[in-house]
Amino acid sequence: MIHFDNVTKVYANQNRPALDHVSVDVDKGEFVFLVGPSGSGKSTFLRLVLKEERPNSGAIHVAGKDLAKLSNFKVPHLRRRIGCVFQDFRLLPKKNVYENVAFALEVIGKPRRFIRKVVPEVIELVGLEGKAHRMPEELSGGEQQRVAMARAFVNRPMILLADEPTGNIDPATSIGIMKVLDRINRTGTTVLMATHDAAIVDSMRKRVVELEDGKIVRDQSRGVYGQAY
Amino acid sequence: MRANFIFSEVWIGLRRNLTMTIAVVVTVAVGMGLLGIGLMINSQVSSLTNFWMDKVELSVFLCGKNDAFPACKNKGAITPDQKTKLKQTIEAMPDVQKVDYEDQNAAYKNFQDSGGNSILLSVLKPEDLPESFRVKLKDPDKASAVEQSLKGQPGVSNIVNQRQILDSVFGFMGKLRNMALAIAILMVLAATLLIGNTVRLSAYNRRRETGIMRLVGASNVYIQLPFVMEGVIAGLIGGVLAAVLLIVTKILIFDQIQMYMTAPLSWNTLAGVITLTMVVGVVICLLASFVTLRRYLKV
Numbered sequence: 001m002i003h004f005d006n007v008t009k010v011y012a013n014q015n016r017p018a019l020d021h022v023s024v025d026v027d028k029g030e031f032v033f034l035v036g037p038s039g040s041g042k043s044t045f046l047r048l049v050l051k052e053e054r055p056n057s058g059a060i061h062v063a064g065k066d067l068a069k070l071s072n073f074k075v076p077h078l079r080r081r082i083g084c085v086f087q088d089f090r091l092l093p094k095k096n097v098y099e100n101v102a103f104a105l106e107v108i109g110k111p112r113r114f115i116r117k118v119v120p121e122v123i124e125l126v127g128l129e130g131k132a133h134r135m136p137e138e139l140s141g142g143e144q145q146r147v148a149m150a151r152a153f154v155n156r157p158m159i160l161l162a163d164e165p166t167g168n169i170d171p172a173t174s175i176g177i178m179k180v181l182d183r184i185n186r187t188g189t190t191v192l193m194a195t196h197d198a199a200i201v202d203s204m205r206k207r208v209v210e211l212e213d214g215k216i217v218r219d220q221s222r223g224v225y226g227q228a229y
Numbered sequence: 230m231r232a233n234f235i236f237s238e239v240w241i242g243l244r245r246n247l248t249m250t251i252a253v254v255v256t257v258a259v260g261m262g263l264l265g266i267g268l269m270i271n272s273q274v275s276s277l278t279n280f281w282m283d284k285v286e287l288s289v290f291l292c293g294k295n296d297a298f299p300a301c302k303n304k305g306a307i308t309p310d311q312k313t314k315l316k317q318t319i320e321a322m323p324d325v326q327k328v329d330y331e332d333q334n335a336a337y338k339n340f341q342d343s344g345g346n347s348i349l350l351s352v353l354k355p356e357d358l359p360e361s362f363r364v365k366l367k368d369p370d371k372a373s374a375v376e377q378s379l380k381g382q383p384g385v386s387n388i389v390n391q392r393q394i395l396d397s398v399f400g401f402m403g404k405l406r407n408m409a410l411a412i413a414i415l416m417v418l419a420a421t422l423l424i425g426n427t428v429r430l431s432a433y434n435r436r437r438e439t440g441i442m443r444l445v446g447a448s449n450v451y452i453q454l455p456f457v458m459e460g461v462i463a464g465l466i467g468g469v470l471a472a473v474l475l476i477v478t479k480i481l482i483f484d485q486i487q488m489y490m491t492a493p494l495s496w497n498t499l500a501g502v503i504t505l506t507m508v509v510g511v512v513i514c515l516l517a518s519f520v521t522l523r524r525y526l527k528v
Binding site for chain 1: 234437438440441442443444445446447448449451452
């Protein structure tokens with residue numbers, strides 16, 4: 001599903017590569033934690049999957065597509081198959097829960113009838129039933145993140161990228177967020193989650209890929225956060 | 230593509246940047262208005278030129294009995310022999326189409342008909358007016374060459390090239406037109422920059438929405454269209470105002486000076502001018518928006 005082959009990414013004006021000859025394979029339906037300290041290359045990895053950045057060398061395949069050969073014109077179609085969740089939620093403050101989720105479908109031109117059908121379903125999936133007409137500011141951080149997950153998942157992507165989704169949320173609420181991610185994973189969606197929340201990684205017992213200074217220092221199925229140390 | 234989504238985005242964008250939108254509308258209106266006025270003057274000048282150029286003549290005045298022209302001084306009036314010879318010379322010139330002889334009576338009659346100064350008319354007698362050859366040319370541009378070669382021929386007192394009189398009138402109108410076009414170009418430049426700025430502000434105001442749109446895979450067209458439409462709609466409103474300005478100009482100015490003009494400025498011409506300025510205005514807005522978006526809205 002996601003295939004990195006010897007990928008190196010060096011940002012302009014920087015000597016040290018953000019990713020240094022990284023090779024990873026993530027299969028369909030897998031749940032993978034991407035761990036490592038800040039600046040270890042986790043976010044760069046996610047940005048490369050979305051083709052927001054281009055690697056300096058190496059090949060990346062996502063959902064069977066060679067990103068180097070994917071024209072800019074087709075990048076939006078790639079992104080429709082990838083859902084994204086971020087630490088800062090990125091909701092539209094002037095739209096309510098329903099509208100925020102529906103927005104993701106509206107802007108890719110889905111018919112209204114389809115939107116009316118699937119949005120309530122996904123709101124229920126993330127556990128926000130009954131809150132469809134709340135505004136983001138009326139929700140807790142955890143609830144806002146659920147809205148963001150609903151929006152990321154509403155188009156049934158093949159891959160869900162989560163960049164520190166629990167970064168702004170207290171540990172108790174984080175468990176709920178992880179349950180939603182797990183539920184999404186069980187529908188067959190590949191989940192790739194960048195985090196440095198050790199407790200969560202340890203409790204989930206999923207595959208762990210650890211980056212340090214742009215290199216993979218550990219790739220372990222059913223791993224924990226700090227085992228290498 | 231969902232039209233109502235695009236239009237609501239456009240409306241929000243225009244409203245949020247109301248002052249900038251007004252600035253764009255006014256600049257486009259004035260710029261396109263001046264462009265239109267320039268084009269209108271141009272069409273008048275060219276129709277006038279066509280009309281007059283057909284009628285332009287060289288008047289070759291002949292020496293009278295006591296003419297004070299240096300060419301005739303102390304030589305007396307032109308002799309019939311000289312007259313015939315001169316006519317033959319003129320007729321032999323390759324650029325000459327036709328030569329008409331105007332005697333003193335005809336000149337007097339023409340002067341009367343032209344509604345000339347009545348005091349002058351009362352003291353003037355046919356004998357006071359010079360005889361002349363009215364020379365019509367195949368190509369009005371050759372007038373000065375013909376004039377040069379006829380100057381100094383025996384019996385010729387003075388040559389008047391009507392072209393020179395018209396040229397000063399056309400020259401003035403030409404300057405007016407150039408000025409209008411020059412200002413129009415400056416206004417177009419200002420409009421382009423203003424639109425660029427407006428779109429940039431809009432893109433900044435809506436960076437959150439566009440960021441999400443990008444993430445969920447909205448196509449570039451979908452993301453960019455609201456911004457481009459904003460520029461185009463502002464340009465279109467400006468164009469409509471310019472059209473009103475041009476219609477008013479036609480009625481208040483061009484129709485008023487119609488008596489001096491040969492071919493009135495028709496509504497058809499005006500419609501053509503308005504269409505052209507509208508298209509120019511909208512295309513400029515479109516291009517300015519696109520160029521700005523490429524720089525400020527990463528897709």
